[in-house]
Amino acid sequence: MIEHLEDINKAFESxxxxxxxxxxxxxxxxxxxxxxxLLGVTDGNLASHTRAxxxxxxxxxxxxxxxxxPRTTFARTEKGxxxxxxxxxxxxxxxxxxxx
Amino acid sequence: xxDNEAVEAVKEIRVMMEKSSRFLSFSxxxxxLIGVYALAGAFIVHRIILSVEDIPGYSVPxxxxxxxxxxxxxxxxxxxxxxxxLFFSARKARKMNSSFVSxxxxxxxxxxxxxxxxxxxxxxALLVRGEAGIIAPVMLLFYGLSLINAxxxxxxxxxxxxxxxxxxxxxxxxxxxxxxxxxxxxxGVLHIIYGIYFYFRVERESAA
Numbered sequence: 001m002i003e004h005l006e007d008i009n010k011a012f013e014s015x016x017x018x019x020x021x022x023x024x025x026x027x028x029x030x031x032x033x034x035x036x037x038l039l040g041v042t043d044g045n046l047a048s049h050t051r052a053x054x055x056x057x058x059x060x061x062x063x064x065x066x067x068x069x070p071r072t073t074f075a076r077t078e079k080g081x082x083x084x085x086x087x088x089x090x091x092x093x094x095x096x097x098x099x100x
Numbered sequence: 101x102x103d104n105e106a107v108e109a110v111k112e113i114r115v116m117m118e119k120s121s122r123f124l125s126f127s128x129x130x131x132x133l134i135g136v137y138a139l140a141g142a143f144i145v146h147r148i149i150l151s152v153e154d155i156p157g158y159s160v161p162x163x164x165x166x167x168x169x170x171x172x173x174x175x176x177x178x179x180x181x182x183x184x185x186l187f188f189s190a191r192k193a194r195k196m197n198s199s200f201v202s203x204x205x206x207x208x209x210x211x212x213x214x215x216x217x218x219x220x221x222x223x224x225a226l227l228v229r230g231e232a233g234i235i236a237p238v239m240l241l242f243y244g245l246s247l248i249n250a251x252x253x254x255x256x257x258x259x260x261x262x263x264x265x266x267x268x269x270x271x272x273x274x275x276x277x278x279x280x281x282x283x284x285x286x287x288g289v290l291h292i293i294y295g296i297y298f299y300f301r302v303e304r305e306s307a308a
Contacts, residue, residue: 015112022116038120091106
């Protein structure tokens with residue numbers, strides 16, 4: 001069981017970060033407000049988690065202006081996708097071990 | 101990590117992926133109501149058609165005089181259905197605490213209405229060119245294709261409702277005179293059956 005535990009990514013221990021990555025795996029990009037609504041979190045909470053993921057280079061952040069309003073959109077990076085898949089595999093094999 | 105944490109994580113991933121990629125504010129009740137409107141509309145159209153055959157010695161084809169009435173009934177059924185589905189979807193979205201107007205909703209409606217509107221305009225062309233007999237199968241076919249197209253962005257079971265409409269549309273295309281009957285089965289009976297299925301198998305289970 002130890003070897004699988006090593007693959008469990010600490011970055012995804014937070015439910016919000018796990019949620020952000022899950023959404024970005026099935027959507028090429030999503031804007032800040034839609035993400036906030038989907039996850040049911042506050043502005044500040046989401047911002048700090050997305051910043052953490054951005055620092056890890058798991059997600060790419062794009063800021064632009066629509067009219068006068070700033071609009072932030074997120075997309076997964078290759079590194080983020082790889083890390084998330086590995087995390088999923090680790091979860092899977094961990095659960096398989098438990099079942100047996 | 102404990103095993104229940106892992107189970108929770110997997111559950112969260114699944115929920116977020118589904119919620120962000122599919123339009124889930126659909127209500128079975130609206131499908132049942134749409135089926136009822138369609139049956140009522142078909143019944144009225146049936147009565148209108150019967151009333152025509154009572155006039156003997158008519159020089160122009162009998163159906164020309166009743167076209168405006170039938171189109172009016174069809175439009176009323178369509179508008180009522182649209183209002184019903186929007187109302188129930190918005191209500192369900194509010195209940196589920198999710199937003200009714202979202203990227204997914206937009207994609208679902210675009211993928212549904214693009215083939216449907218094409219079919220609608222095509223039916224108009226058929227009507228103008230006097231090919232009224234083939235309108236019922238064309239409506240069933242385009243509606244079936246619209247459902248199948250939209251099913252990728254909402255509940256997958258809508259795919260099968262679309263297949264049912266396609267099958268009826270194809271049968272209808274080969275057998276003249278079955279138009280109104282098969283149209284009533286497709287837009288009326290199938291909607292009611294699907295709505296009941298959806299209400300008991302999907303809504304009840306997700307609520308429990």
